[in-house]
Amino acid sequence: MSPPFRRVLVANRGEIAVRIIRACHELGIEAVAVHSEADAGALHVRLADLAVSIGPAAPASSYLRIEALIEAARTSGAEAIHPGYGFLSERAAFARACETAGIVFVGPSAATLEELGDKLRARRVARAAGVPVVPGTLDPAPLEDPGALEALLQEAGRIGWPLLVKAAAGGGGRGMRLIADAGELPEALAAASREAAAAFGDGAVYLERVIRPARHVEVQLLGDAQGTVVALGERDCSIQRRHQKLVEEAPAPGLGVGARRDLHAMAVDVARATGLRSAATAEFLLDADGRAWFLEVNTRLQVEHGVTELVSGLDLVHEQLRIAAGATLSPAVRAAAATATAPDRHAIEVRIGAEDPARDFAPTPGRITRWRPPGGPGVRVDAGVEEGSAVLAAYDSLVAKLMVVAPDRPSAIGRLRRAVDEFEVGGVQTTLPFHRALLRDPAFLAGAVDTGHVEAAWRPAPGREAAARIAALTAALLVAGGAVGVTGADVSRGGWPDGPGPSPWRTEGRREAAERWP
Amino acid sequence: MSGSIDPRAVRVTIEDAEPLVVTVVPPSGPAKKGSPTLVDGRPIGARLEVGEGGRATLHGEGDQRRLTYADLPAGEAGSSWSGVRRFEIVVDGWRFVATVEPAARAALRERARRSAAGTAVHHPGVVRAPIPGRIVAVHVAAGEQVEAGRALVSLEAMKMENAVRAPRPGTISRVAVAAGGTVELGDTLVELA
Numbered sequence: 175m176s177p178p179f180r181r182v183l184v185a186n187r188g189e190i191a192v193r194i195i196r197a198c199h200e201l202g203i204e205a206v207a208v209h210s211e212a213d214a215g216a217l218h219v220r221l222a223d224l225a226v227s228i229g230p231a232a233p234a235s236s237y238l239r240i241e242a243l244i245e246a247a248r249t250s251g252a253e254a255i256h257p258g259y260g261f262l263s264e265r266a267a268f269a270r271a272c273e274t275a276g277i278v279f280v281g282p283s284a285a286t287l288e289e290l291g292d293k294l295r296a297r298r299v300a301r302a303a304g305v306p307v308v309p310g311t312l313d314p315a316p317l318e319d320p321g322a323l324e325a326l327l328q329e330a331g332r333i334g335w336p337l338l339v340k341a342a343a344g345g346g347g348r349g350m351r352l353i354a355d356a357g358e359l360p361e362a363l364a365a366a367s368r369e370a371a372a373a374f375g376d377g378a379v380y381l382e383r384v385i386r387p388a389r390h391v392e393v394q395l396l397g398d399a400q401g402t403v404v405a406l407g408e409r410d411c412s413i414q415r416r417h418q419k420l421v422e423e424a425p426a427p428g429l430g431v432g433a434r435r436d437l438h439a440m441a442v443d444v445a446r447a448t449g450l451r452s453a454a455t456a457e458f459l460l461d462a463d464g465r466a467w468f469l470e471v472n473t474r475l476q477v478e479h480g481v482t483e484l485v486s487g488l489d490l491v492h493e494q495l496r497i498a499a500g501a502t503l504s505p506a507v508r509a510a511a512a513t514a515t516a517p518d519r520h521a522i523e524v525r526i527g528a529e530d531p532a533r534d535f536a537p538t539p540g541r542i543t544r545w546r547p548p549g550g551p552g553v554r555v556d557a558g559v560e561e562g563s564a565v566l567a568a569y570d571s572l573v574a575k576l577m578v579v580a581p582d583r584p585s586a587i588g589r590l591r592r593a594v595d596e597f598e599v600g601g602v603q604t605t606l607p608f609h610r611a612l613l614r615d616p617a618f619l620a621g622a623v624d625t626g627h628v629e630a631a632w633r634p635a636p637g638r639e640a641a642a643r644i645a646a647l648t649a650a651l652l653v654a655g656g657a658v659g660v661t662g663a664d665v666s667r668g669g670w671p672d673g674p675g676p677s678p679w680r681t682e683g684r685r686e687a688a689e690r691w692p
Numbered sequence: 693m694s695g696s697i698d699p700r701a702v703r704v705t706i707e708d709a710e711p712l713v714v715t716v717v718p719p720s721g722p723a724k725k726g727s728p729t730l731v732d733g734r735p736i737g738a739r740l741e742v743g744e745g746g747r748a749t750l751h752g753e754g755d756q757r758r759l760t761y762a763d764l765p766a767g768e769a770g771s772s773w774s775g776v777r778r779f780e781i782v783v784d785g786w787r788f789v790a791t792v793e794p795a796a797r798a799a800l801r802e803r804a805r806r807s808a809a810g811t812a813v814h815h816p817g818v819v820r821a822p823i824p825g826r827i828v829a830v831h832v833a834a835g836e837q838v839e840a841g842r843a844l845v846s847l848e849a850m851k852m853e854n855a856v857r858a859p860r861p862g863t864i865s866r867v868a869v870a871a872g873g874t875v876e877l878g879d880t881l882v883e884l885a
Binding site for chain 2: 347348361365368369372416532536537539543544567568569570571594597598599600601602603604606607608609610637638639641642643644645646647648649650651652653654
């Protein structure tokens with residue numbers, strides 16, 4: 175089969191740029207990387223066949239500049255642009271600019287992006303398609319008109335407190351605020367709007383009811399230019415903090431075939447109503463009674479698309495590129511869709527972020543001085559970094575995705591536990607200790623978690639304190655116990671003259687117990 | 693162990709954890725009974741097996757823990773104090789920076805700092821940047837009265853906007869940043885009187 179394109183520009187950075195460049199190479203396509211000045215030495219630049227510098231580090235001066243990207247595609251001779259996720263991936267203006275320049279946009283049409291990429295319009299589309307929508311407002315909050323605030327407060331009262339302020343153009347938790355009462359509303363509206371305007375170039379925000387407890391379940395969709403749309407299975411992404419996903423798995427645990435079929439059908443209905451082409455994801459909340467509420471459609475490849483690939487055996491980026499070149503859904507895609515309600519494998523992904531799980535997942539930019547990802551059967555690592563890479567404060571904290579696949583959920587968890595234990599990172603604190611603990615958490619093992627679980631159950635202190643004692647003892651033995659590289663600071667065993675006292679090992683013994691969350 | 697400081701005693705300091713004083717019998721010395729590793733004066737059995745490529749295993753009391761470590765430059769503390777070493781140690785995914793110095797020197801330094809602290813002016817009202825980032829907005833001005841929890845500055849890092857709030861009520865005596873500026877971790881944002 176001849177390659178769908180000769181040369182494709184990847185309008186992104188980090189792990190997703192690397193992942194798309196790899197897919198291009200697998201299909202015999204040349205990949206063009208773009209990069210900010212700060213990213214000149216990044217992994218995605220090194221892997222690409224060509225690289226174009228598009229401006230300073232700040233995203234607004236580089237990765238969000240439509241003209242610069244179109245110009246880079248022109249000068250490099252790229253026939254198509256893959257936008258990845260985030261940045262300009264859901265911007266209709268970008269898709270339209272590509273079209274005007276005679277470049278293929280690897281994604282939905284500009285019209286679909288406008289319809290579904292705007293969460294407010296997507297809510298209206300879903301309601302028109304007969305799909306239950308999370309209660310809330312259907313029009314942008316009037317920020318410029320102080321007189322309209324009173325009416326909005328009344329509307330908020332009807333939706334009920336607490337509620338969410340969300341950005342119409344948002345994603346990844348940006349431009350989102352949870353507010354407890356009316357007093358917080360004006361400040362939250364302004365802050366969310368500012369954040370959204372900075373991140374997406376669109377400051378429109380709206381209100382939505384908080385459904386709690388809820389599971390976050392989403393359906394992977396793929397459509398072609400002929401109007402065929404299929405569902406390729408769902409993912410459970412309930413392990414989140416601050417509305418950003420930390421762990422995703424496919425299929426969603428505990429979902430019956432009937433519930434799964436209904437969910438897939440609702441997702442297809444919303445997508446078909448807008449003539450979806452390429453990959454998209456319909457997100458739902460499952461409430462305590464198991465009812466599904468439509469949340470939004472992400473009209474792009476998701477961060478967590480890999481778990482669906484591991485279960486379905488498909489490569490979604492390959493499919494996106496073929497569809498962008500005009501192909502209809504492949505026989506492999508149709509076959510995967512036909513069996514999507516009865517998957518025979520289980521995949522789990524954990525996001526490795528440069529974040530400190532002991533400090534509310536605060537970003538930890540810095541240089542990665544050690545990078546030893548795990549390997550072995552059923553393990554996939556999509557990374558945007560390597561040893562020596564800088565994790566820059568200007569960008570997202572995600573540095574890699576660790577995924578596993580196995581015949582069933584328990585064996586996938588066992589495999590992932592092993593892989594997380596093998597993963598060695600130095601130089602920056604990562605989310606690894608969180609994942610290590612989660613994979614021993616009875617609630618997670620039982621598949622009985624909701625989107626509030628991390629906030630309610632994550633207790634970093636016991637495990638971290640025990641690890642600190644071990645680190646301190648190690649440091650002492652490294653210095654006083656002889657030169658580094660010499661085996662053994664050999665110490666004979668002492669008695670316990672004062673009876674049992676605090677010892678790192680005793681603490682360590684308790685640690686295993688403490689890691690099993692309440 | 694009488695009251696005198698053992699020359700083999702080192703003090704290990706880890707951010708957010710109590711310092712440990714550890715006395716270690718070097719491997720070259722005779723490993724006799726009665727000369728154990730002492731942690732804060734208590735003996736424990738511990739042995740560090742140092743492997744290749746920055747890996748090590750700590751053995752003790754029937755348990756063992758694999759970890760990774762790396763030498764770090766001694767930094768500011770090392771420039772004026774010989775014998776100070778710093779390591780990065782990663783245990784169960786948790787990353788620590790450990791500073792190791794002779795316990796005797798640490799005790800001297802502590803005494804010097806305590807006497808200096810007695811004359812220095814204390815600034816409990818300095819609000820510092822909790823993360824490096826860009827100042828999106830400054831919500832207060834010098835002279836303004838604020839309640840505890842009031843948003844002082846909005847700070848954007850990794851595309852998330854975070855409000856930095858007043859730790860206590862007070863009067864703003866100084867605003868050290870302006871919208872559009874960038875700050876490093878620990879930079880002063882606002883001072884409260």
